[in-house]
Each structure stands twice: as structure tokens, then as C-alpha cells.
Amino acid sequence: MNYFELLAVIVILCDVALCAASRLRVMIRAAAVQGAALGLLAFMKPVTWEIVLLSAATIAIKAVLFPWLLNIAREKSKADEPAPYVGYNFSFAICAAMFGVSVWLSHRLDVATTLMAGAFFTVLAGFFVIVSRKSAFSQAIGYLVLEGGVYAFGMAMPNEAPALVELGLLLDVFMAVFIMGIMVYHISREFEHADMAKIAFLSDLEDYD
């Protein structure tokens, strides 16, 4: 059995779980599992010190640190996940469509591997979570998943990965999600929710609710 293919399928299934999960905890867990799978995928490339470092950093940040931070913020806020713009069951249909588009795109690129389709699908799923969910937590997770897709794309390209670029990207996302986490935490402390649909004005002249 090809283990890298299995990892690619795990990445894809985590995307589906992310798009259709109604609970924040499930989303965080799916993102963590996906991060671990992405970290292990780095060993597809010829093993060098950079690759080992990249894999270790990815697993440490995506599978351990972010889930831990997001879980702390989630427990502190005690806010319910507001209903998304797109229903959970309909999200499955959208997932199937996005996956179809991803497979088509990977065929267009002549890199018709499962991982390449998975990379496109992960990017699309990240975008979908960002636009379809109202809570700032979910949107932060969507951003994280989006970056995971870019990383998977780098892994799926047949030539050697510029591991330094991947590491730099990981640093960017680390900073972004860190800042997002702090902001979301403060927003949810201030407003007792993190529903982005309700936080539409910055002015306090109008009711924000």
C-alpha cells in the first residue's frame, strides 16, 4: 500500500470534515490531523535535514501548537458556533463539486496525483470555510487550512521543493494565526461572541448587534 497516497486521502477527508463539521472542536481536531498528515508528507521528498526540519516544524505548529491555542481560546470564549451561511448538508455537495474541480485542475497541470488534487481541494476548502462560516475561530482555521493547501501543492510538485520557501511560509502563517488568535480572543472577551456577521461596524454609534 502506498502510504503517501493514504496520507493524501487523509488530507482530503479532513477537508471534508472541516467543511461539514458543526462543532468548533471537531474542526480544530480535523485541522490538527490534517497538519500531522501534511508534516509526514514532507518525507515524500528526498530526505535532507531541511525536509526533516520542515516536517518537524509543520507537525509542531499545525498539529500541536495551533490546535492547543485555538482550544484555549475556544474554551475561554464559551461562544456557540453561529449557524453558517451555507448549511452543513449542502456543504457536502459543494465539497464534491470542489473536489471534482480540483481533480480537473490537477489533470490540466499534468500532475494528476491524488496529492495534487488534494492540494487544490485543500486551498478551495480553506476558502470555503472562510467565506461560509461566521465565527472568527472558524475563519482562522480556514486560513490555516488554506496555507496547508499551498504547502501540499509544494509537496506535490515533482521537482525538488524549495524547503526554505515552505519554512518561510510556515513562519508567516504562524505569525498570522498567532495575531488572529489574540484578536479573536479579545473580540470574544469584549463582545461575548465572535460572530463576524454581527461585527459589521467599527463605530460604537450604532448597535453592533
Added chain:
Amino acid sequence: MDIEMTAIADFAAALLLAPLLPGIINRVKAFFAGRRGQSVFQLYYDLRKLLAKGAVYSSASGFVFRLGPVASLAALLAALAVMPAGGHGSLASFDGDIILFAYLLALSRFVTVLAALDTGSSFGGMGASREVFFSALAEPAFFLSLAVLAKKAGAFSFNLIFLSANPVTGTPLLLVLAALFIVFLAENCRIPFDDPNTHLELTMIHEVMVLDHSGPDFALISYGAALKMWLLGAIVVRLALPFGGGTGGAQSPALFLAGIFALAIAAGIVESCMARLRLLKVPALLLSASMLAFAAFMVS
């Protein structure tokens, strides 16, 4: 003519042994609950008792109600003929029999639903509506799984699929097995979709539909349910275990029996470890089974 004799033996074995499956599931559940539980042969005793009784027909019901159980069992027997439910080939086989198999199962459900509606009982209608709703959602998952198998084997016949020299392996196999196991639980009305032991009509799905059947009719329905479990379980078992492609593979009936009883134990463990899903959550699980099969189709 050697193959035909083994096919007949498999057919007879399925007819004889199918009622063991619900018994095994109940026994596993009892074990997990710390009880001794009923005998694994309980369904045989029930069937004998029911067959000896007379049937009661409501004056409000017509011939459809009487037809339901018989037609349902007949459809399942026909489906058993095209399914290699044993270690060997099937009794009948032709190009396209996987489609026929799926629709024979659907026909069996359809006549049961008609019979439930014919009673005029509101519970029957409610159960029928739920049953049709869930099976409509399970159908894409089932067909997509069959599509994966047919694509890989290049044939639309169970015999050719299961004896193919080019079987589904690796990741697609895992995905298809997961999808088919979910379909197996849904189609056989097991937890997490339906609780066969529930005593409240409002929460029933399959059981409430057949509530008005009595005596021999109910025996046919119970037997049909066991047979359907054997049929759908056979697909999972034939895929999961190494029966070998071509002619040189291990085509052992013992391996098949061990597999299908292990599947019943697995279903029993699932039932012991989970509660029923909320009705609103059921579509999500069935849709995710469809997604699993879809992913398998794309990957294979």
C-alpha cells in the same frame, strides 16, 4: 458443472445461516452490557413460532398489505441469486447484474413501504417516509462504491468483479470498505441509523413500518431482514478478505463464513459503543459515506 454445484451450496448456506447474523449481533451487545443474552439461534425459534401462528389483517388494508412481505422476500431471494455470497461464484451472472442487485433491494423496500402505507396507520406512514428518505441518501454511496469496483474490474457483474485479476487495493479499498460499511448499517437499520430494539413507535424507522404485520407475514419480514444483512455483508466481506483473483485464489467458504460472522461482531461492537444519531444528523453521515466513495472513485 463444478462451479454451479458450489454456487447452489453457497445459496443454500446463505438461506440457512442468515438468521444467525442478528443473533450474533444481539449476543455481542449483551456481552458488552454484561448480560448473558439470548441464544444466537433466537431468530430461528422466533421464525418457527411466527410461522405456526395465524395472520391478522386489518379490514382497512387491501391486497397490497398481503403482497408486501412475500414480494419483498422474493426480491431478496432474486438478489441473492446474482450475489456471490459465499466463497465461490454466484448462481446467475450477467453483465449489469450489480445494477439489478441494487434495484432488487430497492424493490424489496418499495413493496414493504407500500404495505406500510396500505395499513392507513399514521405510524406506518411516518416510518415509511423516514425509511425512504434515508435509503435515498444511502443509494448514492452504494452506487458510487459499486462504480469504483466496476471501474477497476472493467465489468458490471459481481462475479467478474470479485474474481477479477485486478482487484481494488490500497487506499481506494479502505475508502470503499468504509463507505460500504456505513451503507451496510444504514440499509439494515442498525445503530447509528435506527435502533432495532427501540420500544417507542415515534423513534422507530424500519420497525414501525412492519408493526402491523403478524404471524407468517412477520416471519417473512424478519427472515428477509436477516437475508438482506447477509447480502450486503457479503459485498464487504468479499472485498475485505483476500479471496484472490482469477482461478488460483483461495475460494474458501470457511474464510467467507468467518468474515461475515466477524462483520456481525463488528456491527455489534458499533452498536454497543454508539448511541443512535439524531435524525437530523443522519443525512450528514450518509453524505459523508457518499464522499468517501466519491474520493475512492477519483483516486482509483
